[in-house]
Amino acid sequence: MANMHKVSFKLNGKPVEADVEARELLIYTLRERLAHTGPHIGCETSHCGACTVDVDGMSVKSCTMLAVQCDGSEVLTIEGFEQGGVLHALQQAFHEEHGLQCGYCTPGMITRAYRLLKENPNPSEQEIRYGIAGNLCRCTGYQNIVKAVQSAAKKLAAAQTAAA
């Protein structure tokens, strides 16, 4: 029997703890132990990106990271995007630009786009396509997802200047 580990990390700003086997994948801990079912499992070979979460400022495929590796980390999932009843600009934009259909890739896609815009607040279409190339969508053909990310980028920039 493999040994157990106690991991504690910040999940969407709140401290959490779990007792896990060393082999337990982060996606499993999030979904099965911490009831965060936003991130999904799509391929298990780290190709589809449906399980994408943000760990310490990195977009990570949580099906290819062990929960024990997250001890002491800051983890952000789709559940952490809406703040005080207000949707994040990306959530709003995916809705307004029809950037989702079945919704299965959406949490991973939005979480990835979030980090992309943090690093590149004003990306070109090509930069967006390159930036979300680790996230597969079978429904939309990406065109409206690209539009959504562009529109969110504008909204966020506007908010920035307004705040400044």
Added chain:
Amino acid sequence: MKVQLEKTYAMPAPAQLAWALLQDIEGVAGCMPGAKITERVDDTHYKGTVAVKLGPANLSFRGEIEVRALDAGTHSLRLFAKGTDSTGGSAASMDLTARVEPVDAASCNLTGTSEVSMSGKAATFGGRVMGPVADQILNQFAANFSARVQAMQAQSAAAASGASASAAQGLPAAPEAKPLNGLALMWAVIKGWLRSLFGIKGA
């Protein structure tokens, strides 16, 4: 997923000795890297395991070996081995014909013809590595086989007029089954090539 292999190795020992060893299935298996006979069902049926290790990858097969032919006339042995890996996800079988041909009084050739067939995950994901791996296994098998025939030769020499027929008895124990080691093997296989390229750096 099938690969056919035919290889000939020079053995620094008389054909009779090599043939004697070839008839000793446990002994032959002992020369197979990572292989071990775990049970002798009868004279022609055995059970055993083979562990193949390549970098981080590690497959261990358990299965059966059947001696399909043992022809003293042509000094040839035909084996059929098949097994499934420990997770049940992969399976492999090998139809092997090994033949000893005298070259001169002191040396002979060991020729192996085999068809290896893979099923399951190993065939799906292992296609890219299968050729090289099978190659490595045979090369190390030949090396071990050669070492043992030479040991037998030394022994029978010591035992003055050794009867080759009984040479199979009292052999040195088969080298303990170590899993096929990718590093050591690759090193052996391409040492010559490396030397030609970069001298013997890192040897």
Added chain:
Amino acid sequence: MIPAGFDYHAPRSVADAVRLLGSLGPDAKLLAGGHSLLPMMKLRFAQPSALIDLGKIPDLRGIAQAGNEIRIGAMTTEHDLLQSKLLADKVPLLIEGVGQIADPQVRYRGTIGGDICHGDPANDHPALMLALGASFVLTGPKGERVVHVDGHFLGLYATQAQPDEILTQIRIPIPAAGSGWSYSKFKRKTGDFATAAAAVQLQMKGATVAKVAIALTNVGSTPIKANQAEQFLLGKAIDEASLAEASRLAMAACAPTHCMRGSPDYKTAMAGEMTRRALQTAHSRAKP
């Protein structure tokens, strides 16, 4: 698609990691970014008894210049490499190569050391290292040794690193100012290994080649240095004729196996084509 059980260790220092590696035995494996190892473990091709996670050793991360070489900690991620102004300035070939590895998420986790240690000729760093003439610092119980990339890759998943050694640092001699570079990679889709790729570092003297390194990805059981193509190009101008001959010589060095990416013929042809394109691009970037 769930790995078998194992023990997990996260040493905080290289010394501890080396000690653990020694004490835990041959069935323990080093864990870097995990994007090669974890999928193998999920398929249960690999079932290590223990993982030694190098991710918590700060000393193993970082990019710095020391004299005429760049030193990169083995656990530096592909993403860190891409962000590095120093590399963009001194070793642009590495940046161009890394930008074509896998996808963004994999680049956040994947490390240069892990990519090299895996000893997979399909990975991109091995050929990049060959083209750059890098050296590797291997740390073991007997201390450190520095090995040159030439001859480091012995075969599929096999390198000169001994089972008790850890790759701790990569040292890259800074290419001469004004030299050109290119990593031309042909792949089926984003996230895929190269069907074939060519890494070229080129130094011109006037109109002719003063120094050139050509290395190929995924067309043999190791990354391949196209020595004959390099030899041939010395002193030649880069033109249709020399490009044709250089790519022919590069192809002659290839020995790929068949897989879903294509036949040996095709992969060899792609290696030739990528060599040609990398040389052209490198030439266009090189200052005479």
Added chain:
Amino acid sequence: MGDLSDLKEREDKLQGMGTSLLRKEDAKFIRGQGTYIDDIKLPGMLFGAIVRSPYAHARIKGIDKSKALASPGVVAVLTADDLKPVNLHWMPTVGADVQAVLADKKVHFQLQEVAMVLATDRYAAYDGAALVEVDYEELPAIVDPKKSMDKDAVIIREDIADKKEVGHGPRTHPNHIFTWEAGNKDAADAAFKSAEVTVREEILNPRVHPCPLETCGCVASFNKATGYLTLHVTTQIPHLLRTVLAMLSGVAESKIRVIGGDIGGGFGNKVPIYPGYVVATVASIVTGVPIKWIESRIDNISTTGFARDYHCTGELAADKNGRIKGLRFTALADHGAFNSHVSASKLPAGLFSICTGSYAIPNAYARVDAVYTNKAPGGVAYRCSLRVTEAIYLIERMMDVLAQKIGVDKAEVRRRNFVQAEQFPYTTSLGWTLDSGAYHTALDKVLKAVDYEGLRREQAAKRADPNSPTLMGIGISTFTEIVGAGPTKVCDILGIGLFDSCEIRVHPTGGVIARLGTMTQGQGHATTYAQIIATELGLPASDIVVEEGDTDKAPYGAGTWGSRSTPVSGAATAVAARKIKDKAKKIAAHLLEVGEGDLEWEIDRFKVKGNPSQAKTMKEICMVSHTGNIPAGMEQGLNAVAYYDPPNLTFPFGAYLCVLDVDKFTGGISVRRFYALDDCGTRINPMVIEGQIHGGLTEAFAVAMGQQIPFDDNGNHLGNSLVDYFLPTAMETPTWETDHTVTPCPHHPLGAKGVAESPHVGGIPCFSNAVIDAFAHLGVTHMDMPHNAFRVWQKLNELGVNKRSARRG
């Protein structure tokens, strides 16, 4: 009152048909609050992991569970022997065959289900599965369907070796399933005999997989106390599934509840009923605790719901001007190891007979021979109706082959053979009545939009230049789809007609709940159905709730596949709404004390003709309908249910054009432009339609350029994970240009047709035609999909196009 701005305001408030209403379903998905199958967790739930065969064909000599049972957390291991007592080790298929639920004595394809390990969690279950020891005796496998019916071919299905037929007429070989024919062979043969020109090609539609991002799975929960079975499951057909479960399990259909929940994409993969569902259900009935089974991605691609695998031959006979006189299309269909192909009972080859496409072809004959191989069963329609992609691919490819043969432009040869606008309704020589179309208009609009002549000029220039590094290809496809199965007289599954349904309840304050027999998987039903009702009843879409997929709540229907939701359930919705509107009109007349004939409808109210101030809004009527102040003898309430049996299928069509460049040296292809014009009749929500077209085109691109499930000679999969199986990322996916014309469907209450599949069905041949057009000047008439770089390079290499001129630079 009544002035235009007021009318517009009231119209806008409804957000009814024709407006791009943002989707109601998005709210939960953008918050990560969807409830997909693996999100469901019930108390005491066990996880089931399936043990699968590494062999494509083998006898099972023994199964040793002992090690698995000893593994921590493992509760039970089920094999065929354990299912025998309840007689569920085999199950009937919709193809009139039987399929092993768990392998009984033999495995027939690689990764076939052999056992299920039940454990306290997923990790324990997979550990246990790895410990089940199965003793196999390998048998030779048949992978190539062309070898299935060889005299000495190994018999794949020993269990039915002596069965004379499997549903559809006599079998001529133990590995033969059926032979299906349509049209008049003699007439077609005669047309070929007298033809000035004939062309023939062998054309493969390779085995592919829909590969939705969510794999298949279920949670079965049987309550021993109440005898009530609840199945949460990834299904596109909840009601049919409930019926089949009742037939299989013996549980009364009234005590079975199937819940579709949120589905992470279907594309046909979630139509069939899979062994995993059945074993989990049986396991729950036996253990009395909930059982979850979730498929891995590898299992998904390898074992559930493949598509195509049609090995076709196309022949056309024409006069020297390219006017087609005869058509002969045949296909050898690889159905895998069991005939669980999804098809309507009377249509074993589905709708393959739509293969005359958009063209007036006087004489046609089609034939499909289906055979067994050692591959996975369960052939589905991958984002298309049954076998329609196969049919349309064949005719659209053959139109190009014909054009090349007679040296006529590929657009022109289509024009010359189109069914003319005035010919509709047009009955094809294979028996379908195309209800409407405007094919010339569509094609001409596209050619103008892309400057077709200009493109051909550019292509000619490129062909003339030996130093051009690329070959330029222009592909056209002018397809006609057949969707909306379907009229019960032609279409049934297990005897159940493929009608569909809608139940509408209007509440006193004007809120509406509508429940339908369909099952959304991302198509936006909650939005588009609401828009239909909004327009029909004059109540705002925002107050209309749509429910689907829970068989305890929704009326019976055949589900969502084959683009049937709008054609069938959309119609049912309109019909149900109109029943309510009729009753509302009576109430309005009663309240306004006028005859019904004196009333006219205006957006959201009935008003008295010539006296617009006299009116009753729908909202007012909703309340009144729940009071006593209604016409004598009338029942309270404003509810209605409609079961719609469509008089015909619908025939959406389109004209697509693709421009691409082939790298002469790598075989790599880059799509420069793709222009898609679709005509799906009345457009309910343009935004949703656009989205469906983007998605369909992307899946068409994937199929044409890279998708294939390859096998080796032993029947091993060679590419069944996303390592190899091609799902394009944002980097590979082209940018889509869309356009439309509107030709309403004459027999649909709203004039609407299906749309989601058109881009897939029409897109695939368009890509292929473009790739092959790039080689047309070199005498190439056909290249099989997928057009991946390796395969394209082989053609370049064969033709020597990839050789550089030996000029010294």
